Amino acid sequence: MKDIVDDVRAWTARGDRVAIATVVGVKRSAPRPPGAKMAVNDRGEVSGAVSGGCVEGAVVEVAAEVLRQGEARLLHFGIADSEAWDVGLPCGGEIDVFVEEYSE
Amino acid sequence: MTPQGEFARIAAEDGRAALVSVVAGGRSGAKLLIQPDGGTSGGLGDAELDREATAAAEELMWAERSELREVEGVSLFVDVTAPAPRLVVFGAVDYAAALCRLARAAGWRAFVCDPRSQFATRERFPDAEEVIAAWPDEAFARIGAIDRATYIAVLTHDPKLDDAALGLALRSDAPYVGAMGSRRAQAQRRERLQAAGLEEQLIDSVAAPIGLDLGALTPEETALSIMAEVVAVRHGRDGGRLSNAAGRIHEVGA
Numbered sequence: 384m385k386d387i388v389d390d391v392r393a394w395t396a397r398g399d400r401v402a403i404a405t406v407v408g409v410k411r412s413a414p415r416p417p418g419a420k421m422a423v424n425d426r427g428e429v430s431g432a433v434s435g436g437c438v439e440g441a442v443v444e445v446a447a448e449v450l451r452q453g454e455a456r457l458l459h460f461g462i463a464d465s466e467a468w469d470v471g472l473p474c475g476g477e478i479d480v481f482v483e484e485y486s487e
Numbered sequence: 488m489t490p491q492g493e494f495a496r497i498a499a500e501d502g503r504a505a506l507v508s509v510v511a512g513g514r515s516g517a518k519l520l521i522q523p524d525g526g527t528s529g530g531l532g533d534a535e536l537d538r539e540a541t542a543a544a545e546e547l548m549w550a551e552r553s554e555l556r557e558v559e560g561v562s563l564f565v566d567v568t569a570p571a572p573r574l575v576v577f578g579a580v581d582y583a584a585a586l587c588r589l590a591r592a593a594g595w596r597a598f599v600c601d602p603r604s605q606f607a608t609r610e611r612f613p614d615a616e617e618v619i620a621a622w623p624d625e626a627f628a629r630i631g632a633i634d635r636a637t638y639i640a641v642l643t644h645d646p647k648l649d650d651a652a653l654g655l656a657l658r659s660d661a662p663y664v665g666a667m668g669s670r671r672a673q674a675q676r677r678e679r680l681q682a683a684g685l686e687e688q689l690i691d692s693v694a695a696p697i698g699l700d701l702g703a704l705t706p707e708e709t710a711l712s713i714m715a716e717v718v719a720v721r722h723g724r725d726g727g728r729l730s731n732a733a734g735r736i737h738e739v740g741a
Contacts, residue, residue: 384494384495384498384566384568385498385499385501385568388495388498388499389499391495392495392496392499405564405566407510407555407562407564408555416553417552417553417554417555417564418552418553418566418567454515455510455515455516457510457511457515479510479555481508481510481564483508483516485491485495486489486491486492487488487489487491487492487495
């Protein structure tokens with residue numbers, strides 16, 4: 384939380400809406416531990432990370448949906464599958480990411 | 488302020504708290520904030536869930552680990568924020584300066600305490616959060632609550648000072664108290680602490696000789712061996728080589 388909190392509070396203070404994505408589950412080897420966070424505001428600005436850059440793009444899209452629809456989402460990312468064109472983690476781990484709107 | 492806003496404020500102020508959120512199987516997004524003094528705000532919509540969440544929060548906010556817990560079919564994420572751990576070093580010696588450098592590089596806050604004011608100076612310890620020229624009792628009072636996130640290294644090489652620091656350190660909540668000196672010095676220290684009436688169990692808990700077995704020679708190498716031991720204790724490890732180990736490299740939740 385500490386690495387994104389200054390951005391989150393500054394964004395909120397100027398009236399932005401903000402979504403926070405949190406790594407809540409990790410299986411096998413994953414780049415960031417549970418609790419790692421990424422914040423996205425409604426201008427599309429990003430702070431922090433939930434992986435080593437593998438799934439951030441997908442999470443930003445879901446964050447925008449969460450802000451539009453007002454409903455929290457629990458996402459699962461698994462091992463990269465190039466055949467299926469899925470977003471995946473090349474390290475071979477799996478992570479669960481909870482995305483919700485931040486309310487002060 | 489919402490529990491989430493409160494949690495953000497505490498994180499920004501480098502405080503300690505746990506924020507429990509329902510992420511699946513219940514009222515998704517419901518939140519309960521738990522603080523170290525037992526204060527709470529918010530709720531998960533069920534008294535039993537709140538109780539379980541509070542118990543998990545009290546454990547994890549001190550283990551300093553965020554983790555998913557399953558309670559009655561509900562997935563609760565316990566999110567923890569905690570200040571940087573503290574390393575209190577008694578003895579304003581060369582080893583202490585090297586230890587402060589490494590502690591700071593590792594993201595810890597180091598405090599140096601020594602009543603000998605010609606040694607306990609800011610200039611000698613630029614990497615310390617604070618340098619306190621005082622006897623251990625006053626130094627402890629100035630540092631504030633010696634809690635479960637405070638680690639203590641006693642390096643003074645002066646029995647009077649060492650014993651005074653150890654007597655207080657061992658009766659505190661600090662999970663680690665290490666003392667520098669040879670095995671012979673440690674044997675004499677043990678006798679003195681026994682004579683001073685300290686319980687055997689407390690005396691046994693002193694990490695002495697201090698540090699991991701790195702064969703350290705210089706103050707810098709010795710500081711590395713102490714810092715490595717402190718980090719290992721913080722994460723509940725013994726400090727062996729990973730190439731000789733088979734378990735998990737990091738402690739993470741389920």
